[in-house]
Amino acid sequence: MKLTPLGPWIARKLDIEKQNSRRLTRELIEAYQLDKLNQTLELASTRSIFYKHLLAGCNLKLKNLKQLECLPFTTAEDIRINPLQLLTVSQGEIDRIVTLQSSGTTGQPKRIYFTAADQELTIEFFQQGMATLVEPGARVLILLPGKNPGSVGDLLKQALTRHGVESIVYGPVFDPAETLAVIQKEKIDCLVGIPVQVLSLAKYRDANGLPVSVGVKNVLLSTDYVPEAIVQALQEAWDCRVFNHYGSTEMGLGGGVECEFLHGYHLREADLYFEVVDPVSGEVLPDGEYGEVVFTTLTRQGMPLIRYKTGDFSRFLKEPCPCGTVLKRMDKVRGRLKGTVQLRNGQCINISELDEIILGLKGVVDFSAELHEGKEQLLKITAFEAEGNQISIEPEAVVHALAALEPLNKAVKQKNLKVQVQVKNEEQKRRITSSKRVIVIIPESGEL
Ligand SMILES: [Zn+2]
Numbered sequence: 001m002k003l004t005p006l007g008p009w010i011a012r013k014l015d016i017e018k019q020n021s022r023r024l025t026r027e028l029i030e031a032y033q034l035d036k037l038n039q040t041l042e043l044a045s046t047r048s049i050f051y052k053h054l055l056a057g058c059n060l061k062l063k064n065l066k067q068l069e070c071l072p073f074t075t076a077e078d079i080r081i082n083p084l085q086l087l088t089v090s091q092g093e094i095d096r097i098v099t100l101q102s103s104g105t106t107g108q109p110k111r112i113y114f115t116a117a118d119q120e121l122t123i124e125f126f127q128q129g130m131a132t133l134v135e136p137g138a139r140v141l142i143l144l145p146g147k148n149p150g151s152v153g154d155l156l157k158q159a160l161t162r163h164g165v166e167s168i169v170y171g172p173v174f175d176p177a178e179t180l181a182v183i184q185k186e187k188i189d190c191l192v193g194i195p196v197q198v199l200s201l202a203k204y205r206d207a208n209g210l211p212v213s214v215g216v217k218n219v220l221l222s223t224d225y226v227p228e229a230i231v232q233a234l235q236e237a238w239d240c241r242v243f244n245h246y247g248s249t250e251m252g253l254g255g256g257v258e259c260e261f262l263h264g265y266h267l268r269e270a271d272l273y274f275e276v277v278d279p280v281s282g283e284v285l286p287d288g289e290y291g292e293v294v295f296t297t298l299t300r301q302g303m304p305l306i307r308y309k310t311g312d313f314s315r316f317l318k319e320p321c322p323c324g325t326v327l328k329r330m331d332k333v334r335g336r337l338k339g340t341v342q343l344r345n346g347q348c349i350n351i352s353e354l355d356e357i358i359l360g361l362k363g364v365v366d367f368s369a370e371l372h373e374g375k376e377q378l379l380k381i382t383a384f385e386a387e388g389n390q391i392s393i394e395p396e397a398v399v400h401a402l403a404a405l406e407p408l409n410k411a412v413k414q415k416n417l418k419v420q421v422q423v424k425n426e427e428q429k430r431r432i433t434s435s436k437r438v439i440v441i442i443p444e445s446g447e448l
Contacts, residue, residue: 004259004266005131007325009124013270026326030065033273036298038062041071044304047088050078051306068273069284073294073307076110079250083111086303094302095119096150098249112249115302119150122253125268126159129257133218133243134190136164141183143170143193144222152253156192173197176204180212190218195230202237216240220257222247226332227443244332250308251295256330264317264329271299274330275307276315279337279438280366287316292337292438293330311337313440337438341371344416347407351439357401358383363393369439377411381421395421 011024014032041060044051058071079086087094093115100110114122134140140160146153146169153169160167168186172194173179180201182188191198198219206212216238221230222245231242246265247255251272256265267274272295276285279292293312297304313336317329340350351369358367358381365386372378383398398421403409411417 002260003323004257004321004325004327005128006257006259006266006268007327009128010270010327024326029269029326033269033298034062034065037065037068037273037296040296040298040300040304040306043088043301044306048086048304050082050085051304054078055306065273068275068296068307071307073282073309074305075309076311079112080108080110083113083303086305087113088304089115089302100249113303114150114252117301118252118303119155121271121299123155123159123162125252125254125271126156127162129245129254130156130160130165130220131163132257132259133220133241134160134163134165138165138190138218139186139188140165140167140190140192141170141179141186141188142167143173143179143191143197145171147171155253173200176200177206177212180204180214183214183216184212187215189215190220191216192220192222195221195226199230199233202234211237214238218243220245228332246330246333248310250305250310252297252300255295259321259323259325261322263321264331266321266325266327266329269327271297273298274316274328277309279313279440280368285315288318290315290334293333311438313337335370335440335442337440339438341439341441343407343411344377345407345411345414347410349405349408349439353405354381354402354439357404358398361393361398361401363391364398370442371439372442376415377417379408379417379419381419383421383423385423385425392425393423395423398423 007024010029014024014028016022016024016028038061041055041062045055045060046052054072059067062068094113095116096114096119098112100112142153142156144153144156145151146157148154153171157167157169170179170182198221204212217240219234219240219242221242226244234240234242241262243258243262244265245254245257247253254268255272256267258264259266275294276289276291277283277294278285285291290313293310293314294307295310296306296308312333314333315331317331321329340348342348354369358364363386364383366384368382370380372380381398383393385393399419402419408417408419412419
């Protein structure tokens with residue numbers, strides 16, 4: 001097994017030789033991150049109108065990484081409302097704008113801006129990330145959009161060329177038979193794509209009901225939540241290795257990638273500083289605890305982001321990776337966080353509605369809500385009892401109270417939704433700030 005190539009790459013970026021050490025250590029990474037954080041704070045607070053206001057009055061000369069916890073978050077809504085105010089360069093210096101259509105409350109799309117230097121950083125990361133799974137001489141089919149210069153497929157192709165690997169930007173799969181024919185004809189041995197699209201290739205059967213034989217040895221899945229069932233289905237179909245990549249446009253397309261041990265993403269720590277926070281209180285959680293992933297860009301020039309809330313639900317893995325790297329490892333993203341979720345009957349429930357009902361119950365000080373997708377939806381509520389509560393709360397009482405929520409009640413009656421409540425008598429761990437509450441959506445992973 002080889003070390004993740006991200007380690008030596010980050011060591012080079014840290015210029016470790018100059019620091020009288022040849023070995024990458026946590027101390028060196030964190031000293032570098034602190035330095036870059038301070039540079040980013042300086043850049044953002046002086047050049048971006050948005051951050052000038054947001055960070056006014058804050059301590060922007062951090063003495064340690066922990067002091068970052070005092071700074072406010074940036075949200076998707078902030079980017080949606082006025083993306084140009086986040087820029088730290090003139091619009092003329094912007095090389096690429098990515099527009100993301102997503103369901104924000106304002107209905108506006110989200111725009112992310114990159115300079116040429118920002119894009120160069122992405123290419124570098126792609127090159128190192130792909131070096132984890134392919135050697136020079138490999139042939140890669142990129143099943144991601146790549147027509148436009150600077151698009152994800154285009155940057156990936158540039159990165160692979162630097163690594164001595166031939167690639168074809170094919171784009172998304174519309175006709176599995178046609179894509180499989182290209183894989184055979186071009187002797188492709190590695191695929192990069194969106195999980196369900198790659199799965200459609202593995203599950204395709206020809207006119208005789210047989211799978212199409214391909215020589216795919218490695219697959220990198222990206223841009224979406226990756227159910228374990230898809231990973232297994234691909235391994236079985238092609239006897240290949242399946243790597244997961246974690247990233248979003250806001251992260252500069254890449255955030256982390258698994259090493260050969262395939263157990264959690266090694267993070268792009270020279271360009272991004274990650275935190276996992278309590279989605280309710282915003283407090284930083286200890287390693288090992290699940291929460292919302294937050295990141296700060298360390299090297300972004302055009303549109304730096306400070307403590308950006310991703311809405312992704314994951315945790316840092318405490319145990320060192322068997323590959324031996326000192327880079328931090330993040331568990332696979334387990335779900336997404338949302339204020340409003342849609343039920344199968346088409347109606348929506350909002351966390352603030354749950355707040356009104358559950359926090360209105362005597363003795364309840366806090367709760368968490370998870371919506372599990374499956375044959376039917378399952379809403380799991382964990383209610384926390386106040387310390388020293390005299391009359392214990394019955395889960396049935398919570399279920400009964402929730403029936404007052406009409407869309408939820410309807411869905412239960414139509415057998416589209418099950419509600420499960422547990423009551424925990426724990427010390428209050430979280431401060432309650434109702435407006436920031438979220439429901440965790442756990443995607444279906446068992447059935448395909
Ligand atoms: Zn590893």
